[in-house]
Amino acid sequence: MRAATSPPHLVTLILLTGNSVLTLNMFLPSLPHMAEDFDVSYGLMSIAVGGYLLMTAVTQLVIGSLSDRYGRRPVILSGLAIFIAASVVCALTENFAVFIAARLGQSASATGMVLSRAIIRDQFDDRESAAKMATVAMIMAIAPMLGPTIGGVMDAVFGWRASFVFYALCGVAVFALCWVDLGETHYRRSTTFGAQFREYPELFRSRRFWGYAICASFSVATFHIFVSGAPLVVATAFGMGPAELGLYMGTITLGFIIGSGISSRVSRFYQLSTMMIAGRLVAVTGLGLASLAIYAGHISVPLFFGAMILSGMGNGMTAPNANAGVMSIRPHIAGSASGLSSAMIVFVGALTTTLTGALVDEVTGTFTLTLIMTLAGVIGLVAALSVRAIDLREGRALGV
Known part of the structure; x- marks a missing residue:
């Protein structure tokens, strides 16, 4: 060949x-x-x-x-x-x-x-x-x-x-x-690792880079939180068996597919930060309203899993744009930026799933789970808004 x-x-x-x-x-x-x-x-x-x-x-x-x-x-x-x-x-x-x-x-x-x-x-x-x-x-x-x-x-x-x-x-x-x-697609390679590593401080000092990376990490974290807490919560609150639970667990992935489909069609027309904010707003609104309703005593399968679809949809709108942003800071070390961001996603996922396991119980699990997911979504939204603020400030400085 x-x-x-x-x-x-x-x-x-x-x-x-x-x-x-x-x-x-x-x-x-x-x-x-x-x-x-x-x-x-x-x-x-x-x-x-x-x-x-x-x-x-x-x-x-x-x-x-x-x-x-x-x-x-x-x-x-x-x-x-x-x-x-x-x-x-x-x-x-x-x-x-x-x-x-x-x-x-x-x-x-x-x-x-x-x-x-x-x-x-x-x-x-x-x-x-x-x-x-x-x-x-x-x-x-x-x-x-x-x-x-x-x-x-x-x-x-x-x-x-x-x-x-x-x-x-x-x-x-x-x-x-x-x-x-x-x-091969990468032609602007550094001549030595030393020369490459000297580029890293500029990447690490970039507030925009960390805004993109934090937004991506806490967006994906909502999925990790759901997967780690839903089996206990759903079995207790709705009395679902393994087969039915497995079917409903796919709702957040279904939402992600829908959100990714939207991104694939419209991302090229909007700034990365605009798509990230839109995705975070969809997720936080769905999860936040569900949390309030559950706190008020209104618990149902459509409410809970409808919020999960919106959470997944928000992730699908956010993640591709945040990932593209991570690699836009220093394009010639895009591999390093992608690797660092991916590692950060894994570490944040491990942290949030551990936290979920410690806090979610059979008594208040439904509310606690949606609340933790909402808080993760809010952190991602704040990070996306910070990127947007930097975009606007630099745009004004350039007269754009």
Whole structure:
């Protein structure tokens, strides 16, 4: 196969991102069987989830910098090769320690999510980048909905190792696709890591960068809060069983798909901060009104899950624009900016889910959950408004 020399098609970036998402959640239904097979407790087996998330955060920081120095293509191909090898080890090993080590190695799949955004930013301006990222996000959002279902079926038919065989096969397929359809897009590389690192202080001192990054982090955090608290809250408040709960859990993803669809169509016509504020207002309004209604004693399935649809919709409008903004500060180190922002999203997600677990209970859980989500949405809104204020102030200074 001839190596690609032209920029990738959007479908290649979608599959790269989707592969990263599937690696996180497809095997989750198999955790009890995996714990049995390795003869460890369920809590210890859960390291395969929590440890992977932490390792992903570290990986995202590293791969962003590497891609700015050496280019997007070699880092993505190397990451996929590591992911394939780690998946094969996970599928074959009988040793728990070896499995966990290989599972952490699977975090190399994060190259797809981080660098797909950087590749888009390499080719397009801020607004067009946001529209393209929204298209990727809209289609990619199907992966977390289908992943656990596919993994559960494969576990039932073939056993839990089938998921990791599937990962390896997906990795090989995506590697082959990237080989023929992912030419290099980053040409303004720094000559040395020292020269590259000297650019970082300017990035870190940028209030606009932190506004974009905080907005993105706390927007995504509302999803993490919902996923961590909803199973307890919904089962208690509405008496739903696992099957019905699984159906309703998809409402926030449905909202995200709708919001991403809106962004993909209109982001190119508006400033990034305008779309971010609009998305945050949709989410905060839906969640805030639901919180007030629940506090007043009005609890219902349409009210609760209607608010979740609006929350997801707001995220879909906010996230692509915030991500495009993060990489607009210093475009030639877009990979580093994307990696830092992605790592921040993971850390904020870990913090907010821990907080949710500590505060949500069976008595006041419905109100507490919607309130925490509202507060996260408000933090994101304040960050978006701060970016807007900087835009207006700099616009006046330039006479725009």
